[in-house]
Every structure is written in structure tokens, then in C-alpha cells.
Amino acid sequence: MSLQVDIGHQFDDFALEAAFTAGPGVTAVFGASGSGKTTLANAVAGLLTPDRGRIMLGGDVLLDSDQGICLPAARRRIGVVFQEGRLFPHLNVADNIAFGARYAPRGAPGPDQDAIIAMLGIGALMQRRPRNLSGGEKQRVAIARALLMRPRLLIMDEPLAALDGPRKDEILPYLERLRDTGTVPIIYVTHSMAEIARLADRIVVLGRGRVLRQGDVTDVLSDPAMVPLIGVREAGSVLMARVVECYPRGLSRLETGGGDLRLPGITAEVGKTLRIRVLAQDVLVSLVRPEGLSSRNILPAVIDDIHRGDGPGVALSLRIGSAKLLARITADALEQLALRPGLECYAVLKATAVARADIGG
The missing domain is CATH 2.40.50.100 (RNA polymerase II/Efflux pump adaptor protein, barrel-sandwich hybrid domain)
Structure with a gap:
């Protein structure tokens, strides 16, 4: 499954002009705050309609401004995991993840619910309400809910940003396990170089609304010209x-x-x-x-x-x-x-x- 993106969007004081490709595995979108990461992710997910552009997923056109095509988010089959889990507080874990399954197309390929629960280690949490979960547990439940939609692409927008160090260490092995299953390609939005190093296969580097570099993560991170963009302490x-x-x-x-x-x-x-x-x-x-x-x-x-x-x-x-x-x-x-x-x-x-x-x- 490949993703091709070429979009432009103008805000009052910010312009996004970005083109990149992403294949199987994890593609990290990296940049400082205000570089356009979330705007780019929202455009791919269908949560924002850019002024112009073309987005294709697996050969299907999601957006083509010249042709007047813009599929709504509900028809794109893209799962989104936000910085906060955004779980329904009145539902327990079992009902929260079942909500995602309601949106899975009949016969769509993908692991079944038991396999997802086992992979993310949330079997013991099924009867708990979100208020009784740690930050890392909430994020794992949110990932399970997104996967049960049987998405063709998963977008994770700063999924660990709200967690402290121990909670990040808790959830990273589950994300590695998800990556290694090859179940669904992932766009991973973050400003954390440590997370990129552990998870990503490819990287897209954004700066002030422009793609500054993209490619294999080992090649890009070992490029000395990247140090000013990443920061001397994180390079x-x-x-x-x-x-x-x-x-x-x-x-x-x-x-x-x-x-x-x-x-x-x-x-x-x-x-x-x-x-x-x-x-x-x-x-x-x-x-x-x-x-x-x-x-x-x-x-x-x-x-x-x-x-x-x-x-x-x-x-x-x-x-x-x-x-x-x-x-x-x-x-x-x-x-x-x-x-x-x-x-x-x-x-x-x-x-x-x-x-x-x-x-x-």
C-alpha cells in the first residue's frame, strides 16, 4: 500500500506546500512545532481540505482539486490516533474498541479482535472505564479501536507526547510489535527523534511548511547536513x-x-x-x-x-x-x-x- 501526497494550503500567517511518498512500514513526519505536521496529517485523513493538491492511497484518489474530488474522512478508511486517546468516557474498554469495529467494511482483511487485543496487551482492561486507565493504557486502547476499523492506513499524531518517560517506555514495545506485524502502513507524526529512531523505516522532515528531506531513516539521520534541522543534542x-x-x-x-x-x-x-x-x-x-x-x-x-x-x-x-x-x-x-x-x-x-x-x- 503506497501513499502519494502533493498538497498546498494557505492560512493567514502560514503556508503548507508539501509533497512526499510513503510505503509499507512506518513513515515518520518530523519537524518542530509549527512546521505543518498536524496540518499535513489532517489533510491526508480528510479532517482538513487543502486549497489544492492530490492524494492517492493504494491507487485510489482521495483528493484531486483539479478534478473536484475530495472523499470525506469516513470513506477514506484511514484510522487516526490522536495525542489524547479520545476514548468515550461512559464506555468501558470493550465497548470503546467495539465502536471501531462498527466502521470496518464487510470482508475487509486484517487481524481479528482477539489478535489485536493480544498484540496490544489490553486483555485485562476490558471492563475498565477510561478514567481508570493510565496514559499508556488509554493510547493502546485507542490504537486497538483504530485497528478494528480495518484501516488501509493508520495515522498516529504525536501519540506519546502527553506521556511521561516511564509511560513512553511502556508503550513503545507495543508500537514496535505493531510495526513488525506489517498489518497496516503507519504515518507517525512526532517531534521526538528518539521515537523515530526506534520505530520509523522512512522519514519526512518538515520545516516551515516545506519538505526539507525525505528518505530511508538510516540515510537521513546519518547525513551531517541534518544536524541543524534536528538539533545538536538530538542528532x-x-x-x-x-x-x-x-x-x-x-x-x-x-x-x-x-x-x-x-x-x-x-x-x-x-x-x-x-x-x-x-x-x-x-x-x-x-x-x-x-x-x-x-x-x-x-x-x-x-x-x-x-x-x-x-x-x-x-x-x-x-x-x-x-x-x-x-x-x-x-x-x-x-x-x-x-x-x-x-x-x-x-x-x-x-x-x-x-x-x-x-x-x-
């Missing part, structure tokens, strides 16, 4: 890593496209493939293989690209085998080490710098 890469060995005292060895990493806090079994978010500020660069360091994560690398910002920092794109890693160093270090594209070097990563929340399934 980083996503490494795909397979657990190959677990040592005593909680240390595990993971195989990446550029060599092995040893990290603590890995609870996945041997053979499991994980996503590891590595912040650019936690990567050191050395011209020679360091000796006498406490860090054991030393990977041979080649400098692919260099991006100089306006401040004292410089972003480097490092190629480590078949993978890419982003590093941020000072301009002084760049000059003193005479770093340049094509130069061989070593990337050094401190094991404890990778937070548990940055390790996803």
Missing part, C-alpha cells in the same frame, strides 16, 4: 545490530554492518535484531586505533562527508562497513587532525553512552 544515527552473545554482568555483543559493539542493558535474546540510536555527540574520532581506553567499541571508519555549522561544531558522516555513523566534533579538532572526506579513521563509542530508551526492537 544521531541508527544502527541495525544483531545480538550474537551475552556475557556475565549484563554485557552483550552485537554485530553491526561495521563491526561488533559491546553494550550493557540488552534484554533481547541471541539472534534478535535491534535498532541502536547513537548520538553524534557520543562518538569520538581518532586517526589511529586508540590503546589503553576503557571503551571497547572501536570501529574502523572512513569519513564520507563533513558539514560545518555556524557555531563551533562540525558534523561528520562516517562509513563503518555497510553502516553509517554520525559524529560531532569541534572545528578546532577538525583542523588540527586535518580531517577530510575519504580519510580512514576510527570511531570510538562509550558503551554506557547508549541509553536503554535508545535500544529498540
Whole structure:
């Protein structure tokens, strides 16, 4: 199922002009507040009619302003999960999710209710009212309700923004499980780079109503030119890593496209493939293989690209085998080490710098 979007809409003080494509899996729409993320999501869902444009889903035209076509939201078969669960307070969980099933077309493909309940872990909540649910539980119920509509596309608009850290950690594994089922493509709207790193396959970067970049999440996030858009403290890469060995005292060895990493806090079994978010500020660069360091994560690398910002920092794109890693160093270090594209070097990563929340399934 593919989604093609090319729309424009003018508000009093803001203009949205956005074109992108999304395929199976999770496509993240990222941008700062006011960049147009929710406006874009509402236009796709049919909750806002843009001034002009064309939207196609799986070959079906949802919007074509030139042809005068604009399907109402109820006919688009797009499920929407908002920042707040928006559950019916007078209904229990069972009746809330049953409400979604009322809108499923007869014979539409998709998992049955029991499978969705099991996947989202809400079986024990069926008789509770929304007031007796935690924030994470409400969001899981809202996702179940949306899935029982048998949608062709699921839009999740900042679904974790209202949750605190522990509640986010609670619900993220369920979202990973939903992604991995491949049941329905997902447009995931967020300003959280940590959520994107754990969940997304593709990313669309918005800024002031324009698409600044789109593509595979590993390629886009490892591009040093993205640092000013993402922010120096949030910029980083996503490494795909397979657990190959677990040592005593909680240390595990993971195989990446550029060599092995040893990290603590890995609870996945041997053979499991994980996503590891590595912040650019936690990567050191050395011209020679360091000796006498406490860090054991030393990977041979080649400098692919260099991006100089306006401040004292410089972003480097490092190629480590078949993978890419982003590093941020000072301009002084760049000059003193005479770093340049094509130069061989070593990337050094401190094991404890990778937070548990940055390790996803």
C-alpha cells in the first residue's frame, strides 16, 4: 500500500506546500512545532481540505482539486490516533474498541479482535472505564479501536507526547510489535527523534511548511547536513545490530554492518535484531586505533562527508562497513587532525553512552 501526497494550503500567517511518498512500514513526519505536521496529517485523513493538491492511497484518489474530488474522512478508511486517546468516557474498554469495529467494511482483511487485543496487551482492561486507565493504557486502547476499523492506513499524531518517560517506555514495545506485524502502513507524526529512531523505516522532515528531506531513516539521520534541522543534542544515527552473545554482568555483543559493539542493558535474546540510536555527540574520532581506553567499541571508519555549522561544531558522516555513523566534533579538532572526506579513521563509542530508551526492537 503506497501513499502519494502533493498538497498546498494557505492560512493567514502560514503556508503548507508539501509533497512526499510513503510505503509499507512506518513513515515518520518530523519537524518542530509549527512546521505543518498536524496540518499535513489532517489533510491526508480528510479532517482538513487543502486549497489544492492530490492524494492517492493504494491507487485510489482521495483528493484531486483539479478534478473536484475530495472523499470525506469516513470513506477514506484511514484510522487516526490522536495525542489524547479520545476514548468515550461512559464506555468501558470493550465497548470503546467495539465502536471501531462498527466502521470496518464487510470482508475487509486484517487481524481479528482477539489478535489485536493480544498484540496490544489490553486483555485485562476490558471492563475498565477510561478514567481508570493510565496514559499508556488509554493510547493502546485507542490504537486497538483504530485497528478494528480495518484501516488501509493508520495515522498516529504525536501519540506519546502527553506521556511521561516511564509511560513512553511502556508503550513503545507495543508500537514496535505493531510495526513488525506489517498489518497496516503507519504515518507517525512526532517531534521526538528518539521515537523515530526506534520505530520509523522512512522519514519526512518538515520545516516551515516545506519538505526539507525525505528518505530511508538510516540515510537521513546519518547525513551531517541534518544536524541543524534536528538539533545538536538530538542528532544521531541508527544502527541495525544483531545480538550474537551475552556475557556475565549484563554485557552483550552485537554485530553491526561495521563491526561488533559491546553494550550493557540488552534484554533481547541471541539472534534478535535491534535498532541502536547513537548520538553524534557520543562518538569520538581518532586517526589511529586508540590503546589503553576503557571503551571497547572501536570501529574502523572512513569519513564520507563533513558539514560545518555556524557555531563551533562540525558534523561528520562516517562509513563503518555497510553502516553509517554520525559524529560531532569541534572545528578546532577538525583542523588540527586535518580531517577530510575519504580519510580512514576510527570511531570510538562509550558503551554506557547508549541509553536503554535508545535500544529498540
